[in-house]
Amino acid sequence: MNGFFDLPSDLQHSYLGLVGLHLREALLPVLAGLLVSLPIAQLCVRFRWIYPPVLGITTVLYAIPSLAFFVVLIDYFGQSETTVMIPLALYSLVVLVPAIVDGVRSVPPETLAAAQAMGLGPVRRYFQVQLPIAVPAIVAGLRVAAVSSISLVSVGMLIGNQGALGNMLWNAQTYHRPALAVNSVLTIAVLGILVDAALVVVRLLLTPWMPRKGAAR
């Protein structure tokens, strides 16, 4: 019971179980955010006047503190994982929507004209030309969103131990075992960095035509 990775039983999870829970609570919202922001971003590209108000709304949502958000949602979803995940999904929009819009806008008009000349309809043009070219920008947004999301989940501890790895912080204080807090902070930081690195690999795999190691710059 004194090993670094042995956890008190009231956490109801093993170390790896908490890691899995943490990743789920942090990354599902980012995925949901991505699915929501793709159509929103497309609307912003098609109708330019929507973009500023959308940016305004996402910024305002982002300004609402996570703890405040959790508290309001407790009323509707109880002290549950959903309550933690909804704000995280909304926060990811503030990074993802501009990233996608900038990415899609950065497609050169000649490329679009070439796609049209080859007979691609608007749907295929979007999925086969615009989206792939926007991948680096989208992944850059995803990296920021995913890492912030991973570090934010721990606040969920305050609303009935819904903070996955963050729950260890409470134990660290209650049982006077600082090692648990060190473990929690380090694990979360390492998870963030690993997910960041994984997303870089995903980008390299999705964009084989890009120069490696940023040689272009």
Place this chain on the structure above:
Amino acid sequence: MNVLNFAHAFFSDGAHWHGYDGIPTRFSEHVQYSLEALLIAAAIGLPVGLLTGHYGRGGNALALVATAGRALPSFGLLVLMFIWLGFGMLPVMIPLVVLAVPPILVTTYEAVRSVDPSPVDAARGMGMPEARVLLQVEVPVALPLILSGLRTAAIQIVSTATIAAYISFGGLGRYIIDGLYQRDYEKVIGGATLVAGLALATLAVFWAVSRLTVSPGVRRSG
């Protein structure tokens, strides 16, 4: 609308407007923590970002530092520092500064680096020393982006300063944390509303500052 009822009940209770646990006191405490943290973070992030951006070097190292800073959970850091350092302002300031430095650093670097090179060359050609090139040409052009980095940092600090209450400090988080433990949702919702309001006010302040300080020529082209 439960939430609105709770908020209304909280704000119309006269007892919440006086004394050491009154809204004015908690509000000014919150503003004070946030300003302190923002000043420290800016004192670290701005010079480093400006210099690396000016010379166009160290981008990869900065990205690494920024990722590490983002990955460190503020709440975890707060609890850890509290356990290690004990009661004091330092355990509150460290997580807030760690939170705020990455956006300031990265945006400042990107902003200065992406300034159109032709006016910078022109300034050099006119014989401006490097310091004046940076301060009189690059900074004014990069100002909108630099301010947006500071704005992101400020908003994150304001929202996160709520957790200072978890280790027995004041600020608006007091209402949320106390309310959660006392099962007094009126208080919780009231505190949450105040923090969100302060964050929105921060947005407004930055909007006003950028209207005042960004030169009209830059604003038009941007």
